[in-house]
Amino acid sequence: MKPKIFIDGEHGTTGLQIRTRMAGRNDVELLSIPEAERRNAQLREDLLNSADVAILCLPDDAAKEAVAMVSGNNQVRIIDTSTAHRVNPDWAYGFAEMDREQPKKIASARYVANPGCYPTGAIGLLRPLRLAGLLPEDYPVTVNAVSGYTGGGKQMIAQMENADHPEHIDAPHFLYGLPLKHKHVPEMQVHGLLSRAPLFSPSVGKFPQGMIVQVPLYLADLNDHASLGSIHEALVEHYAGQDIVEVVDLKESAGLARVNAVELADTDRMKLYVFGTAGAPHVNLVALLDNLGKGASGAAVQNMDLMLRG
Ligand SMILES: NC(=O)C1=CN([C@@H]2O[C@H](COP(=O)(O)OP(=O)(O)OC[C@H]3O[C@@H](n4cnc5c(N)ncnc54)[C@H](OP(=O)(O)O)[C@@H]3O)[C@@H](O)[C@H]2O)C=CC1
Numbered sequence: 395m396k397p398k399i400f401i402d403g404e405h406g407t408t409g410l411q412i413r414t415r416m417a418g419r420n421d422v423e424l425l426s427i428p429e430a431e432r433r434n435a436q437l438r439e440d441l442l443n444s445a446d447v448a449i450l451c452l453p454d455d456a457a458k459e460a461v462a463m464v465s466g467n468n469q470v471r472i473i474d475t476s477t478a479h480r481v482n483p484d485w486a487y488g489f490a491e492m493d494r495e496q497p498k499k500i501a502s503a504r505y506v507a508n509p510g511c512y513p514t515g516a517i518g519l520l521r522p523l524r525l526a527g528l529l530p531e532d533y534p535v536t537v538n539a540v541s542g543y544t545g546g547g548k549q550m551i552a553q554m555e556n557a558d559h560p561e562h563i564d565a566p567h568f569l570y571g572l573p574l575k576h577k578h579v580p581e582m583q584v585h586g587l588l589s590r591a592p593l594f595s596p597s598v599g600k601f602p603q604g605m606i607v608q609v610p611l612y613l614a615d616l617n618d619h620a621s622l623g624s625i626h627e628a629l630v631e632h633y634a635g636q637d638i639v640e641v642v643d644l645k646e647s648a649g650l651a652r653v654n655a656v657e658l659a660d661t662d663r664m665k666l667y668v669f670g671t672a673g674a675p676h677v678n679l680v681a682l683l684d685n686l687g688k689g690a691s692g693a694a695v696q697n698m699d700l701m702l703r704g
């Protein structure tokens with residue numbers, strides 16, 4: 395029998411992208427809820443309890459409610475794309491490349507928390523340097539980022555695309571999260587293995603999909619006389635042998651005049667760069683991804699495949 399998959403929130407931005415990725419697959423059976431019934435709690439509960447894997451693409455409160463709906467049913471496994479469970483130790487963090495053992499942990503977990511889009515970039519850059527001992531635990535990390543506007547879900551898409559929207563956003567690029575309390579900071583800190591919360595400044599650009607995450611570092615404040623080369627080497631070693639995260643060659647990075655935020659739109663990949671000049675005091679670590687690809691729906695499908703293969 396084919397495993398049954400139910401995407402709760404399948405008519406939203408993340409859910410639709412997962413459905414697109416599943417189109418044409420005949421190794422799984424997709425359970426579906428009609429759009430008009432998407433908030434019918436009884437029908438959702440029935441479908442959730444009929445699934446082998448339920449993928450939650452809902453706001454945090456609705457995701458917690460969905461988990462409660464299946465709490466007595468050990469057959470159902472969950473991937474939650476919301477922020478609700480990402481620092482909960484009872485949930486596996488669904489970033490398969492973050493440790494050698496992580497794919498196994500995801501494969502055997504009942505509950506998997508899919509990472510946030512910005513944390514995928516930030517943790518992807520920071521964690522290997524913490525594990526290699528180059529980045530001190532208490533380094534004052536700053537994370538600056540720009541996302542495509544689909545990161546804000548259906549509501550922001552309407553605000554950006556519909557000039558008649560009562561809260562239309564006209565800005566080609568805007569900062570937000572100005573009180574510096576963004577919901578992604580805790581997972582960046584926990585899975586980035588940092589003792590201090592990073593200072594995170596997000597922004598949105600007038601493009602639907604794509605993301606740049608930047609982590610600038612002062613070399614003199616790192617361990618082991620860290621250099622452009624040793625930082626790059628630590629990233630290369632960490633991601634050796636897998637194909638979704640690519641560490642861009644230093645020579646190639648040095649030849650670039652600019653980084654295009656939409657270069658990886660519509661892909662599930664992530665590129666990591668180390669920018670700077672040999673012998674100079676700073677490096678800028680950069681992650682490039684699609685907020686809806688490796689940052690959300692692509693990672694959810696990757697996690698589902700790991701769970702189904704067991
Ligand atoms: N967009 C992105 O780049 C990313 C999003 N995520 C996370 O994925 C989740 C979904 O976000 P996104 O797809 O962007 O959001 P959307 O607003 O685009 O979609 C959410 C969907 O959930 C439905 N929904 C809302 N409340 C309920 C409820 N109580 N019961 C049933 N259905 C409900 C909505 O229906 P309705 O139309 O009626 O509101 C909508 O169809 C969020 O937790 C988000 O933080 C994670 C990573 C990246």
Ligand SMILES: CC(=O)N[C@@H](CCC(=O)OP(=O)(O)O)C(=O)O
Pocket residue numbers: 475476477509510511512541542543544545546547550577578596597598689
């Ligand atoms: C542009 C934009 O608004 N982005 C969203 C994050 C998108 C995302 O990754 O949300 P999850 O935490 O649910 O994964 C935000 O900043 O709240």
